[in-house]
Amino acid sequence: MNALATVPSVRHTIMVDAPREHAFEVFTRGLDTWWFRDHSIGKEPLKEAVMEPRAGGRVFERGIHGAECDWGRVLVWEPPVRLVVSWGIGGDWQFDPDLTHASEYEVRFVEETPTRTRVEFEHRHFERHGEAGRAIHDGVETGWPKLLAAYANAAKVA
Amino acid sequence: MAIFERLERGPLSVGEIARELPVTRSAVSQHLKILKDVGLVASQRAANRQIYRIDADGVAGLRDYFDRFWQESLQAFKQAVEKSLKGKPR
Numbered sequence: 001m002n003a004l005a006t007v008p009s010v011r012h013t014i015m016v017d018a019p020r021e022h023a024f025e026v027f028t029r030g031l032d033t034w035w036f037r038d039h040s041i042g043k044e045p046l047k048e049a050v051m052e053p054r055a056g057g058r059v060f061e062r063g064i065h066g067a068e069c070d071w072g073r074v075l076v077w078e079p080p081v082r083l084v085v086s087w088g089i090g091g092d093w094q095f096d097p098d099l100t101h102a103s104e105y106e107v108r109f110v111e112e113t114p115t116r117t118r119v120e121f122e123h124r125h126f127e128r129h130g131e132a133g134r135a136i137h138d139g140v141e142t143g144w145p146k147l148l149a150a151y152a153n154a155a156k157v158a
Numbered sequence: 159m160a161i162f163e164r165l166e167r168g169p170l171s172v173g174e175i176a177r178e179l180p181v182t183r184s185a186v187s188q189h190l191k192i193l194k195d196v197g198l199v200a201s202q203r204a205a206n207r208q209i210y211r212i213d214a215d216g217v218a219g220l221r222d223y224f225d226r227f228w229q230e231s232l233q234a235f236k237q238a239v240e241k242s243l244k245g246k247p248r
Contacts (some may be wrong), residue, residue, distance in 0.1 A: 003208050008221070010221060010224050010228055012228055012229055012232055014232050014233070014235075014236050016235075016236050016239050016240065017239075017240050017243070018243050022242075025240060026235065026238055026239040027235060027239075030238065030239075030242070031242040032238075032239070033238045033242065034231070034238035035231070036230065036231060036234060037235075038179075039227070039231070047235060066229060105228075117187040119232070119235075119236075120234060121228060123209045123224055123228060126221050126224075
């Protein structure tokens with residue numbers, strides 16, 4: 001990878017009060033139960049967010065009139081422990097099926113107790129989005145995170 | 159974030175955005191002002207109204223956008239998991 005590989009990952013960890021199997025189930029087959037309706041790139045309003053539950057499965061949205069729009073592919077399917085999904089939507093908000101142009105996210109489900117699961121999330125390789133990746137890199141260098149943090153805070157009220 | 163995503167589909171006025179979302183015009187205006195202040199959105203006057211569009215340089219915020227995006231989404235995921243457990247005790 002080139003110098004752009006320094007675009008930092010997005011990482012989040014959350015605790016979920018549920019058994020690990022259930023947490024994995026809801027993240028994958030239950031994607032539609034928690035996906036925000038406005039997180040959509042299709043031409044039609046989103047009706048359903050779908051993750052096909054297998055390695056190589058499609059991750060896509062289905063619009064209210066049935067049109068499907070891909071988001072990515074399941075790269076690693078290891079229930080109930082680990083999941084890796086490609087993210088083919090770059091800075092132009094269009095789906096690019098070429099995996100070398102896709103970032104990816106990994107989700108690890110760690111059993112804290114039989115009824116409590118730590119979910120570790122990482123979205124990485126933004127540099128693969130090419131030109132957008134380059135722009136991200138420049139932006140990261142010049143202080144975008146601060147501005148956006150201010151935006152995020154303010155936007156909570158709006 | 160919903161506003162930002164609307165603008166990704168093309169330039170819009172405040173009124174057009176407010177019509178599509180369950181928020182007031184003033185909330186949309188406030189949101190747009192913030193987006194404009196941080197350089198994600200630019201505006202221009204057309205006829206008698208301001209038209210807002212994504213600022214091309216704003217894609218620099220993609221990573222940070224996803225940071226926020228996933229933070230919110232994972233919270234929603236957590237709630238969905240816990241709620242579904244209560245609904246259907248195992």
